[in-house]
Amino acid sequence: MLRIEDLAAGYGDVRVLRGVVLDVGARETVSLLGANGAGKSTLLRAAMGIVRSSGGRIVFKGEPLTGLPANAIVERGLVLVPEGRALFPFMSVLENLELGSYSRRAKPHRKESLDRVFAMLPRLKERRRQLAGSLSGGEQQMCAIGRGLMAMPDLLLLDEPSLGLAPVIVQEIFTLIGRLSAEGIAVLLVEQHVKRALAVADRGYVLENGSIATTGSGATLLSDPALRKAYMGQKH
Amino acid sequence: MSINFWLDLLILTCIWAGVAGAWNLLAGFAGQFSLGHAAFFGIGAYTPPLLAQALGVATWFGIAAGAALAAALALVIAGVSLRTRWPFFTLITIAFAEVVRILAVYFKGITKGSEGLMLELEPGFANYFYLDKWPYLLLAAIYAAGVIWLCAVIRRSRLGFRLLSVREDEDAARSLGVPVFMARANATMISAALAAMGGSIFGLYTKFVDPDSTLSFLLSVQPALITIVGGLGHALGPLLGAALVIPIEHLLRSWFGGVLFGLHGLIFGLALIAVLLVLPDGLVGGLRRRRGRQVRHA
Amino acid sequence: MLGQVLVSGILVGGIYALVAVGLNIVFGVLRIINFAHGEYLMMSMYGAYWLWRMGIDPYLAAFLVVPAMALFGALSERYLVRYTLAAHAHVKIFVTLGLSIALQNLALLLFKADYLNVRTSYQTSTLDLAGFAFSVPRLVAFGALLVTAASLYAFLRYTDFGKAIRATAQDATTARLMGIDVERVYMVTFAIGAAVVGVTGCLLIPIYYVFPTVGIDFVVVAFVVVVLGGLGSIPGAIAGGLLIGIVEQFSGFFVETSLRQVVYFLIFIAVLAVRPAGLFGQRGAEEIGLK
Numbered sequence: 094m095l096r097i098e099d100l101a102a103g104y105g106d107v108r109v110l111r112g113v114v115l116d117v118g119a120r121e122t123v124s125l126l127g128a129n130g131a132g133k134s135t136l137l138r139a140a141m142g143i144v145r146s147s148g149g150r151i152v153f154k155g156e157p158l159t160g161l162p163a164n165a166i167v168e169r170g171l172v173l174v175p176e177g178r179a180l181f182p183f184m185s186v187l188e189n190l191e192l193g194s195y196s197r198r199a200k201p202h203r204k205e206s207l208d209r210v211f212a213m214l215p216r217l218k219e220r221r222r223q224l225a226g227s228l229s230g231g232e233q234q235m236c237a238i239g240r241g242l243m244a245m246p247d248l249l250l251l252d253e254p255s256l257g258l259a260p261v262i263v264q265e266i267f268t269l270i271g272r273l274s275a276e277g278i279a280v281l282l283v284e285q286h287v288k289r290a291l292a293v294a295d296r297g298y299v300l301e302n303g304s305i306a307t308t309g310s311g312a313t314l315l316s317d318p319a320l321r322k323a324y325m326g327q328k329h
Numbered sequence: 330m331s332i333n334f335w336l337d338l339l340i341l342t343c344i345w346a347g348v349a350g351a352w353n354l355l356a357g358f359a360g361q362f363s364l365g366h367a368a369f370f371g372i373g374a375y376t377p378p379l380l381a382q383a384l385g386v387a388t389w390f391g392i393a394a395g396a397a398l399a400a401a402l403a404l405v406i407a408g409v410s411l412r413t414r415w416p417f418f419t420l421i422t423i424a425f426a427e428v429v430r431i432l433a434v435y436f437k438g439i440t441k442g443s444e445g446l447m448l449e450l451e452p453g454f455a456n457y458f459y460l461d462k463w464p465y466l467l468l469a470a471i472y473a474a475g476v477i478w479l480c481a482v483i484r485r486s487r488l489g490f491r492l493l494s495v496r497e498d499e500d501a502a503r504s505l506g507v508p509v510f511m512a513r514a515n516a517t518m519i520s521a522a523l524a525a526m527g528g529s530i531f532g533l534y535t536k537f538v539d540p541d542s543t544l545s546f547l548l549s550v551q552p553a554l555i556t557i558v559g560g561l562g563h564a565l566g567p568l569l570g571a572a573l574v575i576p577i578e579h580l581l582r583s584w585f586g587g588v589l590f591g592l593h594g595l596i597f598g599l600a601l602i603a604v605l606l607v608l609p610d611g612l613v614g615g616l617r618r619r620r621g622r623q624v625r626h627a
Numbered sequence: 628m629l630g631q632v633l634v635s636g637i638l639v640g641g642i643y644a645l646v647a648v649g650l651n652i653v654f655g656v657l658r659i660i661n662f663a664h665g666e667y668l669m670m671s672m673y674g675a676y677w678l679w680r681m682g683i684d685p686y687l688a689a690f691l692v693v694p695a696m697a698l699f700g701a702l703s704e705r706y707l708v709r710y711t712l713a714a715h716a717h718v719k720i721f722v723t724l725g726l727s728i729a730l731q732n733l734a735l736l737l738f739k740a741d742y743l744n745v746r747t748s749y750q751t752s753t754l755d756l757a758g759f760a761f762s763v764p765r766l767v768a769f770g771a772l773l774v775t776a777a778s779l780y781a782f783l784r785y786t787d788f789g790k791a792i793r794a795t796a797q798d799a800t801t802a803r804l805m806g807i808d809v810e811r812v813y814m815v816t817f818a819i820g821a822a823v824v825g826v827t828g829c830l831l832i833p834i835y836y837v838f839p840t841v842g843i844d845f846v847v848v849a850f851v852v853v854v855l856g857g858l859g860s861i862p863g864a865i866a867g868g869l870l871i872g873i874v875e876q877f878s879g880f881f882v883e884t885s886l887r888q889v890v891y892f893l894i895f896i897a898v899l900a901v902r903p904a905g906l907f908g909q910r911g912a913e914e915i916g917l918k
Contacts, residue, residue, distance in 0.1 A: 141803075141804065143800060143803070162803065162808075163800075163803040163804050164803050164804075164805075164806045164807055164809070165810050167804065167805065167806035168806055173804050174803070175804060176802060179792070179798060179800075179801040179804075180801075181794050181797045181798060182797065183793075183797055184790070184794065184797070188790055191787070191790065192790055192791070192794050192802075192805045192807075193805060195787065195790075195791060195805045195806045195807055196805070196806030197806075198806075199806070200787070206830070240805075244805070244806065267628060356717065360715055360716065362716065362720055364720075364724075364741055409896055409900040410899070410900075411900070412900070413899050413900075416660050416716075416719075416720060417750050417854075417899055418662070419660075419720060420850055420854070420895075420899070421895075421896060421899055423850075424895050424896055425892075425896070426890040427888060427892055428889050428893070431885065431886065431888055431889050432889070434885070435883075435885055435886060461765075471657060495844070546843075547728075550724065550728070553717075553721060554721075557717060557721060561717055568905070570719065573682050578628070589736060590735055590736065590739070590740070591731075591732040591733065591734070591735030591736035591737075592732070592736055593732070594728055594729075594731065594732030594735065595728075595729050595732040595733050595736060596733075597728055597729075597732070598725045598726065598727070598728030598729025598732060599725070599729065600722055600725075601722075601724070601725030602707070602725035602729070603713070605714075605718045605721055605722050605725065606710055606711075606716075606718075606722070609714060609715060609717075609718050
């Protein structure tokens with residue numbers, strides 16, 4: 094569904110990514126792991142066209158995305174839930190969700206999408222009149238994922254959804270991610286919680302210094318001694 | 330064209346190179362874009378003749394007093410804008426300059442209002458009052474050179490580094506212990522005092538001071554335009570800018586001024602836009618980039 | 628007597644509020660201070676004036692002037708302001724300033740410095756209500772303010788595109804991730820700002836003279852209003868406009884007309900020094916934008 098070939102990208106003169114090769118199939122859940130600063134977020138942002146890629150190709154559903162602005166990419170069914178939630182703080186939860194379905198692709202189905210999101214995340218329904226900025230961290234993350242789902246993604250990119258959340262909430266978030274493939278949505282997940290991320294994923298990639306170091310199924314990666322040493326020493 | 334025409338052109342170019350240099354100190358080094366330098370310029374222009382009339386003191390004393398007064402106003406501006414960030418500093422400077430202009434028009438008893446003041450001083454060095462143009466060229470050239478030299482010195486000084494760090498990232502500078510307010514206040518005061526000196530020389534040279542020619546909003550835009558054309562933040566930018574802008578303005582005014590009222594301003598505005606879009610780093614930046622490219626090619 | 632001053636203060640303030648609303652929405656969304664905003668008002672007034680010379684009532688002229696101004700606003704965003712959005716701060720400030728200077732002088736070149744005004748049947752008529760005299764054109768202007776502000780507010784609050792504008796004001800990058808065409812939002816926002824000023828110009832021409840620098844008189848007050856009311860806030864702009872109108876009319880008692888602007892500027896400076904977010908603005912909202 095998403096195929097990234099030999100991607101190079103960065104900010105200004107700083108090259109963050111080079112020679113990145115990665116693919117995600119339909120309904121597949123794939124985890125992207127790596128230390129801080131390895132370039133995971135940059136990879137997602139490059140896929141969305143927020144960071145300009147300087148080489149390589151990004152192909153989504155057989156169509157090259159290079160040079161398209163993020164709003165055009167969203168129309169094609171590739172959707173990012175950005176790091177740090179990035180809700181619109183002075184707008185209500187409901188307005189945030191409605192904006193999720195702003196694209197021409199999603200707008201006609203807003204009503205059903207909203208029902209579906211409220212069914213999956215009932216707490217958002219209770220809080221729908223509240224300003225998004227006044228939600229708790231966990232609720233904000235739910236709202237951000239809900240907003241992403243409103244866009245009717247074929248592939249949802251999740252950037253560190255568990256960042257800074259209490260363990261109970263983290264568990265909830267991962268349960269939710271696990272349910273997405275049943276809804277027919279492919280997921281590319283960037284995470285620090287390596288074990289959980291690999292448990293929920295079909296496959297994983299490890300990004301190191303801007304390129305892919307290892308790839309394989311969740312179980313293989315979990316038992317890879319190099320990976321264990323590099324990334325799991327500090328995290329459980 | 331007569332020698333006087335060229336002298337006039339040179340004197341004005343030097344004066345404006347200096348005033349623009351003063352503006353550049355604040356805008357280019359500290360990142361504070363003032364659109365109120367007309368206030369300092371005007372204070373500089375008015376103070377020497379007013380003091381000479383009221384107290385009979387020599388012009389030199391008036392120039393110093395004007396610079397001090399402008400610096401005092403600058404301190405107030407810096408204090409008021411302490412908690413604001415871009416673009417409010419710009420708006421505050423506009424407001425202060427307008428207040429000064431309105432008051433200058435209003436207090437007719439002192440300033441003769443919009444009628445303006447004719448300067449009639451005892452000729453000689455004490456008042457720096459001459460009928461000839463040459464002495465003014467000397468003074469204006471010394472002034473311009475002095476401002477540019479001072480800017481170059483400040484740029485390399487501790488104050489210069491502080492200003493640059495505040496310009497790049499105010500919060501980071503603050504957290505590293507840079508006294509942000511002091512650095513800014515100092516830059517604003519020095520800039521104001523220098524601009525006032527330019528105003529004094531302008532007033533002495535033209536021998537006529539009125540709100541239109543020394544306090545109008547366009548005079549606040551003028552140093553900005555000159556610096557941007559020359560190269561914002563470069564010590565030599567204002568000189569280069571003035572050498573280009575002032576002669577062109579002069580010619581435009583002498584060609585069209587009397588006939589097509591407004592054409593000169595229209596070109597002024599369009600030129601400002603064009604320079605900003607085509608050469609945002611000004612002539613100095615453009616030249617550097619060019620040289621850089623050639624070096625890289627070689 | 629004081630009641631009458633209050634009434635005229637509110638009516639004058641309505642005009643200021645309208646000019647400020649246009650300035651404020653553009654600032655809230657694009658973070659650009661449009662120094663040419665006053666010149667948009669000047670253009671609208673000249674437009675209404677020339678249409679009146681051709682026999683069209685200024686209020687009817689709005690139906691031509693407003694779309695024309697919206698178009699001009701959109702074009703100036705698309706072909707000028709857009710190139711400054713990613714540029715240095717000085718480019719942002721001075722490009723619209725250059726546009727302002729160019730437009731003023733173009734008007735001077737075309738129409739000379741003469742003060743022009745229209746003559747209509749309703750211009751000097753007043754309405755007596757509850758013992759107060761209401762000038763008819765000012766009352767019309769005030770009514771139009773309420774309608775314009777309310778419809779703009781409703782547009783931003785309840786329509787999808789309005790929500791997209793607010794989202795862009797709060798976080799342009801995330802807005803793009805929602806599928807919002809941010810460039811289009813910028814262009815439409817500029818068009819709205821110019822259209823509101825187009826309405827103002829048509830309402831103002833029966834009350835006020837038009838001349839090349841007329842915009843300055845109003846935009847200067849609008850800056851004060853925007854700062855007073857809080858950046859990006861439409862209700863704040865209206866409250867600020869009315870407040871300044873009232874202050875202006877009352878200060879007419881105590882200080883001379885020529886010093887009136889000094890009063891505004893002192894208020895402006897005082898507000899920025901004490902409470903940079905504005906009297907009605909939320910703290911921190913100057914970073915966040917449109918409400």
